[in-house]
Amino acid sequence: SQTIHQWPATLVQPVGSPLSLECTVEGTSNPNLYWYRQAAGRGLQLLFYSVGIGQISSEVPQNLSASRPQDRQFILSSKKLLLSDSGFYLCAWVVGLAGTDTQYFGPGTRLTVL
Amino acid sequence: SQKIEQNSEALNIQEGKTATLTCNYTNYSPAYLQWYRQDPGRGPVFLLLIRENEKEKRKERLKVTFDTTLKQSLFHITASQPADSATYLCALDMMNTGFQKLVFGTGTRLLVSP
Numbered sequence: 001s002q003t004i005h006q007w008p009a010t011l012v013q014p015v016g017s018p019l020s021l022e023c024t025v026e027g028t029s030n031p032n033l034y035w036y037r038q039a040a041g042r043g044l045q046l047l048f049y050s051v052g053i054g055q056i057s058s059e060v061p062q063n064l065s066a067s068r069p070q071d072r073q074f075i076l077s078s079k080k081l082l083l084s085d086s087g088f089y090l091c092a093w094v095v096g097l098a099g100t101d102t103q104y105f106g107p108g109t110r111l112t113v114l
Numbered sequence: 115s116q117k118i119e120q121n122s123e124a125l126n127i128q129e130g131k132t133a134t135l136t137c138n139y140t141n142y143s144p145a146y147l148q149w150y151r152q153d154p155g156r157g158p159v160f161l162l163l164i165r166e167n168e169k170e171k172r173k174e175r176l177k178v179t180f181d182t183t184l185k186q187s188l189f190h191i192t193a194s195q196p197a198d199s200a201t202y203l204c205a206l207d208m209m210n211t212g213f214q215k216l217v218f219g220t221g222t223r224l225l226v227s228p
Contacts, residue, residue: 032214036218041122041220043118043219043220043221044158044203046217088155090157090158102163103158103216105159107156107157108157
């Protein structure tokens with residue numbers, strides 16, 4: 001069966017520090033991968049998506065970046081964190097491209113920037 | 115821009131009653147609409163998908179309706195149980211580029227009391 005992992009589970013970082021969040025998927029090949037952020041009291045905001053290795057599309061311009069070095073690995077990074085980067089970061093995957101395909105979410109990373 | 119609205123206030127009901135959650139959208143005509151459940155500190159979990167040509171969809175105690183004229187979806191949980199307490203998110207497929215992109219509402223928190 002397919003599983004999705006995210007780490008770390010929680011992270012507290014000072015403003016201006018770098019960030020690296022990792023997401024890996026097992027049990028599937030060539031998934032489409034997504035990074036979302038969920039701020040307190042707000043909905044899921046799509047940050048990046050990827051249809052394959054090295055292919056990244058950005059939805060919201062900000063100080064975050066994403067990379068996909070391997071088929072089942074998706075990394076979210078920042079060189080300098082802002083207070084506004086705090087939130088719950090979720091990785092998701094879907095195999096198909098159709099609107100009928102459902103997204104499977106990872107357990108999330110709770111990031112607090114102080 | 116596309117907008118999805120869900121009741122931001124929590125819905126409190128008694129065990130055994132039917133819970134009804136609302137999802138309204140504007141400025142878009144989605145082909146599909148999905149509902150997810152999210153427990154505190156965890157990623158969303160897919161529940162149901164309904165197509166634009168389907169008026170109603172059922173799964174066990176869950177029922178979803180989709181009114182493309184009103185631009186509204188209703189999510190019902192019959193014979194509700196305390197274990198149904200969670201936040202419920204609706205999501206629209208904004209797939210106009212051949213790639214699945216879901217836009218999520220902010221979610222409605224449901225509290226079922228024993």
